[in-house]
Amino acid sequence: MTPIFFIGTLGLIAFFYWAAFQSARALKSKDIEINGNLLLSLPEFVFKLITLGICFGLANTLSVDRVENYINWPSRQPLVDLVIGLAVGLATAFVINIISVVAIRIWGKSIYSPVIMKSLIPRNQVEWVLITIPLLLAVTVEELLFRGLMIGGFSAVVNPWAMALASGVLFGLMHSPQGNLGIILTGAVGVLFGAIFIFTDSLLTVIVAHFALNFLQIIRAREDIAWYERFQEAPRYRRKLAKPAALTEEEEQV
Secondary structure: OOHHHHHHHHHHHHHHHHHHHHHHHHHHHOOOOOOOOHHHOHHHHHHHHHHHHHHHHHHOOOOOOOOHHHHOOOOOOHHHHHHHHHHHHHHHHHHHHHHHHHHHHHHOHHHOOOHHHHOOOOOOHHHHHHOHHHHHHHHHHHHHHHHHHHHHHHHHOOOHHHHHHHHHHHHHHOOHHHHHHHHHHHHHHHHHHHHHHHHHOOHHHHHHHHHHHHHHHHHHHHHHHHHHHHOOOOOHHHHHHHHHHHHHHHHHHO
């Protein structure tokens, strides 16, 4: 591992974390307002393209034989990796949706912020088509950085399972604009994707899984956010208990 790879990778991750922290603070204080679909932002798209180039450039500074064996790209069995990735993405989306609903019912709305997800919902059929490429670019950058470089690249000197845990934690912190629930869930997903990256020896698998997960989340976002905004601070079981008591008081007044 060269100093360029070490400093460059950690510096890129630190920049992502700093940007996420600043975004979370600005959104919380309502200093910024997101207009339009964030995925269709041209500056954002160009930034992701540049970041992707930087990531591949850093991979080529590893100074090891057959870099592809460390970042696990390109895929050796693309069809198999595609199927596994889709299956993982579907299953993860299903589990995350259930956990999110239960967590918000128990701990209230303050545990999660839907602002970022709102900004990703397409407003028409054309936008549904247009978001696929920038979404794929975004997940490719994240997987190449957090799985390919951080786990695969650092595996030359560090145990990959330790890096899978570390990358999962950092991946969760990068989603701080989504609130504590977003940090915890994406951190867990980051560890899961890290394990899959190690087991399958394929970056394509986690890219497909990540894309499927995010696309399904966007599909459900409109319905989920509408539920979230109707939801009261008190957990559901408390509201059910409170309802009969209110009816009893009315009956007494009658």
